[in-house]
Amino acid sequence: MSRRGFLGAVGLGALGSVPTGTAGAATLDDQYRTVVDVRDEGADASGGESVSALLADLVDDETLLRFPPGRYYMDAQVRASGITNVGLVGDDATLVPADYDDFEGPTYRLFRLGTHYDPGRDICVADFDVDQRGTGTGIRAFHLSAADSLRLENVDIVGRHDSGTWGPVLVRVTDPGGSGVVSGVRMPDGADWETETPGDLWRGPTGILVNDHRGHLTVRDCVVNNFPDNGLYVQGEGTVSVRGGRFANSGPVNVRIGAREAAVEGATVVVDDRAPNYRAQIPMRFDYAEAVDVEGVDLALATPNGDALQLRGGVERATIRQSDVSIGAVPASGIVARRGSGPLSVVDVNIDIESSGNAIRALGDGGSLVVQGGHVGGGATGETLRHAVRCERDGSEFRQLTVDQWGGGRRRGLALLGDDAVVYDCRIQSSDWPVHARGTNVWVEDNYLNSYSGTGSIRIGPSADTVRVKNNELPDGIEDDGGSAVLVTGTTY
Structure with a gap:
């Protein structure tokens, strides 16, 4: 069974993490031609030496990279365009980005798998922490573009993004018939305004960015707090469903969507901290859509800084x-x-x-x-x-x-x-x-x-x-x- 077939069989929108136990590992491993333990290949799991160059060599079609427990220091982008059936799965694994001065710019990303003009297919990333607690750190951890079958699951961004570079996540599905899931991605510590950082990204980072999107994407049970340039921002000709999750105190909008169709169900959006630089912190805004459906949401504006929901x-x-x-x-x-x-x-x-x-x-x-x-x-x-x-x-x-x-x-x-x-x-x-x-x-x-x-x-x-x-x-x-x-x-x- 192909990776796409596997996701279809278990349900692309399944809530659970990619299995990492013995039986689960065998099931997942069977979906790839090659399974690599990155530590066995020489990756330093102590956080002392950069693993970026090694990972760039290991990422390939039909390949699953497994990250055993440890800390993996990265100081350069790992990029692979047009890649097919690739997986990155952690097991108590933490990715540690270099600070702004030591990271190889201007491509401030850990992983860029696919592009909008040369997307991948069957991309699965799951079970990582990203430690950006160090001064001047903060990174686009995952930049994922897939024609179909995209999955980003169970990722914790730990620490405040204070480098002034791109926000933690960009995803898109480029094929109108394709689909993807972002589930359990949590970034509760937010980011600093651009003038307070060494980088020069205008305003500051977006939490989860979805642009040039043409397929269907489900964003489930995510936590996004206090980003200067939107919490969740969706733009494109595709469809999007936001299920559950908590979005708080981002500006100018916490959940901002422009899509062919948009649905938001069971989400909580909170504005209880008026950030001094933010002109607005609107909980929810829909820029364009053939149809918008909102159900079971809780918009709590203890200290409002803009309307609750705008169409x-x-x-x-x-x-x-x-x-x-x-x-x-x-x-x-x-x-x-x-x-x-x-x-x-x-x-x-x-x-x-x-x-x-x-x-x-x-x-x-x-x-x-x-x-x-x-x-x-x-x-x-x-x-x-x-x-x-x-x-x-x-x-x-x-x-x-x-x-x-x-x-x-x-x-x-x-x-x-x-x-x-x-x-x-x-x-x-x-x-x-x-x-x-x-x-x-x-x-x-x-x-x-x-x-x-x-x-x-x-x-x-x-x-x-x-x-x-x-x-x-x-x-x-x-x-x-x-x-x-x-x-x-x-x-x-």
């Missing part, structure tokens, strides 16, 4: 469901759909917002906004942005949504600024108007709308036309500022 104009369709967003008392918004982005569905999403921002904001010139279920709560005021939900889009619907915004400062509930809007079976309470309608053909039915200040349960603006208010409970009445064709039936005050 840029290149996103054609997006769904966000069964997720939690919490935003501290620094002005920032929750879910933001920029101009030009397509239809957005927000289903059973709970947003707790203490800052004067919009929990949900859908700017105009885009597709509809549908909000089904979920809750917006917290002590946000209306000092900066007044509405909990601001919708400038036509054809939007709000069903079974609960809003409770009691923080004062003219905080309002739902702004309907587009045409053809429906508000049905919602419970909205806010310091000021729970609903403000300014568009044409607005239907408000079976809702409870309460203003804590008594200013009015619903305000109908002078530009509103054809507004139907049916079977609602409006303790604070209707404030009609000159809307046209307003019909109220079955409503109690």
Whole structure:
């Protein structure tokens, strides 16, 4: 069985590490024509002498390199383009990069297997620590380009990246029909800003970089913290799935994706440390995609430095469901759909917002906004942005949504600024108007709308036309500022 066949048989997305026990080793070894114990070939496992030149000679097609327990010092890149069925597997093995002055630049990488123009195939790297605790260290440990069958698994980057060179990982799948997995890659110690390092990489390194990507990639259970130039950054024409993992305090974006299709499930993104040089530390941003699906994520912004989730104009369709967003008392918004982005569905999403921002904001010139279920709560005021939900889009619907915004400062509930809007079976309470309608053909039915200040349960603006208010409970009445064709039936005050 080929390496590709083996991965297909066990499942390319398997969570477990590449087996290294006796039975497991035999199974893995059988996938390669040649199996090499690098220490048997003369590699110094004490960390005293560089193994770079030796490894460059050993890496070959149909070859598995096994690294027994020890420390392997490297001071130059190991490169192999167009390579097929190659494996690097550690067993309590640590790779130790030289510091900035001693590493052979400008190719600051440990391993470059394949390139975007001459990719490899069937690449497997697993079970390594990379020790960059030394002063002036930090390296792109693995730069992997495969047409198909790429696997990077169980890698710990130990120590803060303070050399000012490329970030720890770059991967890509170049064949539209190819696939790959990055699983259990952990880099919790982050990196320094470029001005604080001997290197000159603009801004500083990215944690996990995926560019020129055309196949499918799964990023599973990774940990990426505090990188100056994005935590996880995906760019290309392929698809990507982010499953689980924790991403924290990177800037300008923790999880930034541009892809044909993007899915994020079960990930946690945290911003609780506002780095002084970072202009923004947005938890999640989608630059473009035919479809974006986000489910079961937890976006926790104790000290916000940017919106929680942004959909840029290149996103054609997006769904966000069964997720939690919490935003501290620094002005920032929750879910933001920029101009030009397509239809957005927000289903059973709970947003707790203490800052004067919009929990949900859908700017105009885009597709509809549908909000089904979920809750917006917290002590946000209306000092900066007044509405909990601001919708400038036509054809939007709000069903079974609960809003409770009691923080004062003219905080309002739902702004309907587009045409053809429906508000049905919602419970909205806010310091000021729970609903403000300014568009044409607005239907408000079976809702409870309460203003804590008594200013009015619903305000109908002078530009509103054809507004139907049916079977609602409006303790604070209707404030009609000159809307046209307003019909109220079955409503109690």
